[in-house]
Amino acid sequence: MTNELSLADKVIIVTNQQYAEKADGRFGGVGWETMIIQGDISNLPPESTKYITIVRENDLTKGLPVFLKTKYVIHWGNKQRESVNQQRLLNDLLNIDKTPPICAKPEYI
DSSP states (O other), rough: OHHHHHOSSSSEEEEEEHHHHHHHHHHHHHHHHHHHHHHHTTTTTTTHHHHHHEOSSSHHOOOOOOOOOOOOTEEEEGGGGGGHHHHHHHHTTTTTTOOOOOOOOOTTT
């Protein structure tokens, strides 16, 4: 897994309450995975978009491990936002910036 993470351009982490509890307690395979991911994250610049976390829990705080609380996440707990979240994930994976361009200053200012 360590080699695969170093070769990957993007990594998707899908979490829920059970994953968060295992990650925070460093239990089993999730605990091992947490340590490897933390090591890789620590070597990345702060603006890195390599890791995309998807929280599949209605309560965001219950589904998010402590080590990912300061990182970018997609809250995918609500089925009603399915298409919005799919588009957001696709934009993130393809590095599509949906920020509108800054317009020229109006003449009256």
